[in-house]
Amino acid sequence: MKLARVGRxxxxxxxxxxxxxxxxxxxxxxxGRSTGGADxxxxxxxxxxxxxxxEGEAIVADRRVTLEAGVLLLVEAGESHEIRNTGRxxxxxxxxxxxxxx
Numbered sequence: 001m002k003l004a005r006v007g008r009x010x011x012x013x014x015x016x017x018x019x020x021x022x023x024x025x026x027x028x029x030x031x032g033r034s035t036g037g038a039d040x041x042x043x044x045x046x047x048x049x050x051x052x053x054x055e056g057e058a059i060v061a062d063r064r065v066t067l068e069a070g071v072l073l074l075v076e077a078g079e080s081h082e083i084r085n086t087g088r089x090x091x092x093x094x095x096x097x098x099x100x101x102x
Contacts, residue, residue, distance in 0.1 A: 009052070009092050015102055023100035027093045029056065029085040036082035045101040047075040049083070054091035057084045067091065 004017035009026035012035075017024045027049075029035060049058070049072070056067040061079040065071075075081045085091035 006094075009094075018100050020099075022096060022098040023102065025095045025097070025102065027083075027091075027095055029054075029083065029091040031085050031088055031090070034082055034084040036080075038080050038082075040082060041078060041080050042075070042097065042101045043078055045097045045099055046077050047081075047101065048096040048098075049073045049075065050094045050096075052092040052094060054085060054089050055087035056091045057086050058082070059084075 002017055002019065004024065006016050006026060009028050011028065013025060013027050015023060015025045027035070051067050051069050051071045053069050058065050058067055058073055059082045060075050065073065067073065067083070
């Protein structure tokens with residue numbers, strides 16, 4: 001068993017726990033900021049992105065989805081993706097990669 005005490009997510013991206021088979025990270029995007037794009041692909045890892053707070057938009061393999069607190073998004077291995085904060089407060093997510101991507 002592993003227990004990670006994340007506390008308040010801070011900084012842009014931080015790996016908070018990992019095993020040889022998976023990895024968890026927090027991400028905080030300020031209003032108007034984005035990360036990723038057409039060349040952002042994890043070829044060997046699925047990425048689960050859970051929105052803790054804030055709102056935004058994800059573009060995954062040319063499909064757009066709205067992000068808001070409580071949304072759980074799967075970006076499958078090989079899919080290009082971009083995450084944008086479209087709100088007025090920080091977009092805070094917890095991301096799980098299987099297997100680890102970072």
